[in-house]
Amino acid sequence: MSSKPRTAITPTRAENYAEWYQQVIRGADLAEPSPVRGSMVIKPWGYALWENMQRVLDDMFKATGHQNAYFPLFIPLSFLQKEAAHVEGFAKECAVVTHHRLEVGPDGKLMPVGELEEPLIVRPTSETIIGDAFSRWVQSYRDLPLLINQWANVVRWEMRTRLFLRTAEFLWQEGHTVHATREEALEETMRMLDVYATFAEEWMGMPVIKGEKTAGERFPGADQTFSIEAMMQDRKALQAGTSHFLGQNFARASEIRFLDRNGTHQYAWTTSWGVSTRMIGGLIMTHGDDDGLVLPPKLAPTHVVIIPIFRSDDERARVLEYCHGVARELGAQRYAERRVQAIVDEREERGGDKIWHWVRKGVPLRVEIGPRDIEKDALFVARRDRSPKDKQSIPRAQFVADIGAILQSIQDALFARAQAFRREHTHEIDTKEDFYAFFTPERVAENAPTPIHAGFALTHFSGEVELEQRIKDELSVTVRCVPLEGGEPGICPFTGKPSAQRVVWAKSY
Numbered sequence: 001m002s003s004k005p006r007t008a009i010t011p012t013r014a015e016n017y018a019e020w021y022q023q024v025i026r027g028a029d030l031a032e033p034s035p036v037r038g039s040m041v042i043k044p045w046g047y048a049l050w051e052n053m054q055r056v057l058d059d060m061f062k063a064t065g066h067q068n069a070y071f072p073l074f075i076p077l078s079f080l081q082k083e084a085a086h087v088e089g090f091a092k093e094c095a096v097v098t099h100h101r102l103e104v105g106p107d108g109k110l111m112p113v114g115e116l117e118e119p120l121i122v123r124p125t126s127e128t129i130i131g132d133a134f135s136r137w138v139q140s141y142r143d144l145p146l147l148i149n150q151w152a153n154v155v156r157w158e159m160r161t162r163l164f165l166r167t168a169e170f171l172w173q174e175g176h177t178v179h180a181t182r183e184e185a186l187e188e189t190m191r192m193l194d195v196y197a198t199f200a201e202e203w204m205g206m207p208v209i210k211g212e213k214t215a216g217e218r219f220p221g222a223d224q225t226f227s228i229e230a231m232m233q234d235r236k237a238l239q240a241g242t243s244h245f246l247g248q249n250f251a252r253a254s255e256i257r258f259l260d261r262n263g264t265h266q267y268a269w270t271t272s273w274g275v276s277t278r279m280i281g282g283l284i285m286t287h288g289d290d291d292g293l294v295l296p297p298k299l300a301p302t303h304v305v306i307i308p309i310f311r312s313d314d315e316r317a318r319v320l321e322y323c324h325g326v327a328r329e330l331g332a333q334r335y336a337e338r339r340v341q342a343i344v345d346e347r348e349e350r351g352g353d354k355i356w357h358w359v360r361k362g363v364p365l366r367v368e369i370g371p372r373d374i375e376k377d378a379l380f381v382a383r384r385d386r387s388p389k390d391k392q393s394i395p396r397a398q399f400v401a402d403i404g405a406i407l408q409s410i411q412d413a414l415f416a417r418a419q420a421f422r423r424e425h426t427h428e429i430d431t432k433e434d435f436y437a438f439f440t441p442e443r444v445a446e447n448a449p450t451p452i453h454a455g456f457a458l459t460h461f462s463g464e465v466e467l468e469q470r471i472k473d474e475l476s477v478t479v480r481c482v483p484l485e486g487g488e489p490g491i492c493p494f495t496g497k498p499s500a501q502r503v504v505w506a507k508s509y
Helices: 017-027 044-063 077-081 084-093 127-137 182-203 249-254 278-287 313-331 351-361 371-376 396-424 432-439 465-475
Strands: 031-033 040-042 074-076 095-104 110-122 146-155 169-179 209-212 224-231 237-247 257-259 265-267 269-276 304-308 342-344 365-369 378-383 391-395 426-428 456-460 478-483 502-506
Touching: 017 278, 017 351, 040 044, 044 146, 044 169, 044 182, 044 278, 074 077, 077 084, 077 110, 077 127, 084 249, 127 146, 127 169, 127 249, 127 269, 169 182, 182 209, 182 224, 182 237, 182 269, 209 502, 224 396, 224 478, 224 502, 237 249, 237 278, 249 269, 269 278, 278 396, 304 313, 304 351, 313 342, 313 365, 313 371, 313 396, 351 365, 365 371, 365 396, 371 378, 371 391, 378 396, 391 396, 396 426, 432 456, 465 478
Parallel strands: 304 342, 304 365, 426 456
Antiparallel strands: 031 040, 074 110, 095 110, 146 169, 169 269, 209 224, 209 478, 224 237, 237 269, 257 265, 365 378, 378 391, 456 502, 478 502
């Protein structure tokens, strides 16, 4: 009887996917729970990953004409009350500030005093507070379009939290724009959805489906919501980014009006769009394996880690000098619009411990160098997208010259693997019976507590909100989106009514 293969992360994905996810975060040293319930501390490796995401997205936003600004963390309660549908959608998640100072009470403990005249909401999203500013900034058609983004934190008092995927406080960007016409605002909405899709696929290596949300899943107060949806390795969906066409709803609530070319006052048309640190959770669950994190090279904080191998002080000096020379040569190369990031691991640890440390952290390339390698002027190289035991000797000059191509081949391989996985677990379904069988009962791996979710079901749907809610209540399945690429018309298997195209159903995070 063969023994179970040893993995750097336990449990494995098949044994307990939810716990595997937590252990990858711990093993890669990305983040840890905060003393504040539902919040997290993002550690340097995790924050470096977020900084790389932020840098790329920020460049993409600015290339499409947007400017960064910053708006208050606190929002007066009266601002949210101006937009009824919006406040109803967020009311249960709002953290509220009611006092403005602390005093020592009779028992010697601090107590809040100084009740505010008006409660303040800790920013769950910024449409209302930004709308107030826009009502002053926009006076004439000459002020339009107004294209603003902010990088910020937000607070949503979630009941069930999970690091990166759903926390009480998280980091994000939120774009807010104002336009003179409906057509211009819709064009902006779709432009930014395309930016998100491009970032997800070309930088994260995460294939996504672009589509419109149904009425039941729409952002509170929006006319239309569009999203990118990705399949994780447990076959559940992750909403990775959203772009909202707000129509004139928030403009009317905030009195964002402008004088048009004919001298007539018009209400403006607005949009909002955002992605968050949830993208890091998506990256983990798209590429991670049973040995830990697997990073796409375009976003990896470090591209190459060089591990010196020596047995004596004399060997140590010689090997380290050679390793640092290789690191300098690699650092002179460029990949994905930045210098190749190469480091030498000089920690006083066993070579094997160093190797597994960097495997768990997901560094794309590991290079081992010892005296024999120096004699051959070659490097012993391992790729993170392959087995840890899969290593090859490559001449130093060749490796340095080819580093960009090698990193890109890892990036391409990760994307292709994720595409193949989604394709394998996406199915067209044409009957109600097959649909219910697809999602119930959950398929469970042998002797494992973690359910294996079915995947994506492409099914015709006639669009009733009540029907979607009933299926959600019965199966915990929702319409993730109505794909933008459309498709052939058909018949809804639930109602027998005509359907313009298939929609994507899945369980989701």
